[in-house]
Amino acid sequence: MAKEFWRWKEYNWKSENINWNNGAIITGGVDVGSVSSQAVVLVGGELFAYSSMRTGSDSPMSAVNSMNWALEGTGMTLENIKYVVGTGYGRVNVPFANKTITEIACHARGANLMYGNSVRTILDMGGQDCKAIRCDEKGKVTNFLMNDKCAAGTGRGMEVFADLLSVPIEDVGELSFYVEEEPPPVSSTCVVFAKTEATGLLREGWHKNKVIAAYCSAMAHRVVSLLERIGVEDDFVITGGIAKNVGVVRRIAKEIGIKTLETEYDSQIAGALGAALFARSLAEKGK
Amino acid sequence: MYKVGIDVGAKNIKIVVMKDGEVIAKDQCLAGFETKENTLSLYQKILESANISESDVSKITATGSGKKAAYFAQNSITEVTAAAKGATSLYPSAHSIIDVGAEEGKSIRCDGNGKIVDFALNEKCAAGAGAFIESMGRALELPIEQFGELSMQSDKEIPMNAQCAVFAESEVVSLMHAKTEKKDIAKAVNDAVASRITSMTRKVGFEKDIVLIGGMAKNTGFVQALKKGLETDIILAKDPEYISAIGAAIYND
Amino acid sequence: MIANFGYKDGSGDFYIIIDTDKCNGCGDCVPVCPAGILEVRDNEYDPMADDLMAAVKEEFRKKIKYSCSPCKPDNIDYTLPCVKACQFDAITHSW
Numbered sequence: 001m002a003k004e005f006w007r008w009k010e011y012n013w014k015s016e017n018i019n020w021n022n023g024a025i026i027t028g029g030v031d032v033g034s035v036s037s038q039a040v041v042l043v044g045g046e047l048f049a050y051s052s053m054r055t056g057s058d059s060p061m062s063a064v065n066s067m068n069w070a071l072e073g074t075g076m077t078l079e080n081i082k083y084v085v086g087t088g089y090g091r092v093n094v095p096f097a098n099k100t101i102t103e104i105a106c107h108a109r110g111a112n113l114m115y116g117n118s119v120r121t122i123l124d125m126g127g128q129d130c131k132a133i134r135c136d137e138k139g140k141v142t143n144f145l146m147n148d149k150c151a152a153g154t155g156r157g158m159e160v161f162a163d164l165l166s167v168p169i170e171d172v173g174e175l176s177f178y179v180e181e182e183p184p185p186v187s188s189t190c191v192v193f194a195k196t197e198a199t200g201l202l203r204e205g206w207h208k209n210k211v212i213a214a215y216c217s218a219m220a221h222r223v224v225s226l227l228e229r230i231g232v233e234d235d236f237v238i239t240g241g242i243a244k245n246v247g248v249v250r251r252i253a254k255e256i257g258i259k260t261l262e263t264e265y266d267s268q269i270a271g272a273l274g275a276a277l278f279a280r281s282l283a284e285k286g287k
Numbered sequence: 288m289y290k291v292g293i294d295v296g297a298k299n300i301k302i303v304v305m306k307d308g309e310v311i312a313k314d315q316c317l318a319g320f321e322t323k324e325n326t327l328s329l330y331q332k333i334l335e336s337a338n339i340s341e342s343d344v345s346k347i348t349a350t351g352s353g354k355k356a357a358y359f360a361q362n363s364i365t366e367v368t369a370a371a372k373g374a375t376s377l378y379p380s381a382h383s384i385i386d387v388g389a390e391e392g393k394s395i396r397c398d399g400n401g402k403i404v405d406f407a408l409n410e411k412c413a414a415g416a417g418a419f420i421e422s423m424g425r426a427l428e429l430p431i432e433q434f435g436e437l438s439m440q441s442d443k444e445i446p447m448n449a450q451c452a453v454f455a456e457s458e459v460v461s462l463m464h465a466k467t468e469k470k471d472i473a474k475a476v477n478d479a480v481a482s483r484i485t486s487m488t489r490k491v492g493f494e495k496d497i498v499l500i501g502g503m504a505k506n507t508g509f510v511q512a513l514k515k516g517l518e519t520d521i522i523l524a525k526d527p528e529y530i531s532a533i534g535a536a537i538y539n540d
Numbered sequence: 541m542i543a544n545f546g547y548k549d550g551s552g553d554f555y556i557i558i559d560t561d562k563c564n565g566c567g568d569c570v571p572v573c574p575a576g577i578l579e580v581r582d583n584e585y586d587p588m589a590d591d592l593m594a595a596v597k598e599e600f601r602k603k604i605k606y607s608c609s610p611c612k613p614d615n616i617d618y619t620l621p622c623v624k625a626c627q628f629d630a631i632t633h634s635w
Contacts, residue, residue: 150549189412450603
């Protein structure tokens, strides 16, 4: 069987400094995305543990697995978690969730903690959708759009290209800078047509990296056009799987003329983190 | 003297040679990546097989999304004009022309004298054209030629949630994993494209007679779904993929 | 909050836009839509809020181009029935 080039890595993390058994409220968030699922556990609002793994064909199972993996080696079990919020594309399939909340709301809330309350614009580029969100200093959504209709501008679109060019998806961003000069972007928005266009460019003798650059640039252009609808205001952050693709991220920053904020956290956990934060607010409110 | 119409589509190149309003010769080939070379060689091949010398050709008119590839043509016309001209010349009663090709769907309304009143396009998105069927065919491992016939064997109505061809491919794979029959999936795919063409056609409005042209007219399952969607009968053009090339050939006659 | 329901694909921008600061959830827009794409529901984007708002039903969010095409919004002088029905000007569209 052909090697699959488009899978993201799986990982987990736990805090070494937090004693979870100190009576502080423990809440959880699970973001079941189309490609990967993340689980986050907070102790008294502090990040305690998280995980990210592939979403299998069975969403409820993926939710359970990702939470178990986040808790691995912590001594904590699901019973210790007071309130869990499910979010993401498969949010209705989190069997142990007390409530489900849209990923738009969760991303804004998560980014507010991850990047600080100066964040006003969030671009989340997931596996199967692209969200542009404006929020206030509390992480409350003030304007948003979500594009899950069209694969252009989503991780899936990039995966199609990584596959076509037989390049591991983690390398796509770096490789897109190994070009003598920046090529014009692939002109078709539609991924199906862009793929045909790219095949033509390869036949014309373009180097793989040049084609990658042309697609990263097209993708950047595409998401900037989505951002224009909601308007971009400082500070600006990019989350989701594509946030790891420097080829797209740097081109977006260049096109809109605003640098993206960095974070010590993993950008992919924004949704799950927001869900866990909402879980805390809701638990405290007794909702 | 002979007149030549060349329709360089997204997928195929179609050429017709006409004399006194009759098609003398016609042929098609894949556009491929060397579209210019392929267009010229198809043109030369047709002339050779019909025993016509290049000097006997009085006019070459090009159309189609890749019409620039026919660089040796004297003039070119838009795809909408070519479709309307070709269809109304062969079917004078046509008031509505629906043209569904590989990468584009069109719905054109004419006044009964071949004049275009209004039109709508489904373009730049694979969802509303033959490319959608082709992508699904890959996932289903079903050649596009067999799509129509197989889907006709199904009477199930399975809605497809994904609109985008890329996402729909994953949906088709899930349906296959769920042991949904191939014929039922083929029908769902045809129904999905037909419903998009139906709303585009309803948007510009339609009036009988309706003539269907373009490669998708050969997909019987799609045609059936389209008739159902528009709740009316549709005339299927003969050799539907050549109609726009004919329109180009006779343009300005 | 400005809620942009819909999408942009290769063929254009197709959004129904609801301004929740203006929308009071009265529901006047719901029955006038010939395609039945609107509903009044809780605010999915602010889980701490209790107000209701008009929204495009989830199953229509990916096919607005087709659902809304019978209303012919590309005719310059034509106002969409949903837009017309809203006395607070809370609804706009992108095309």
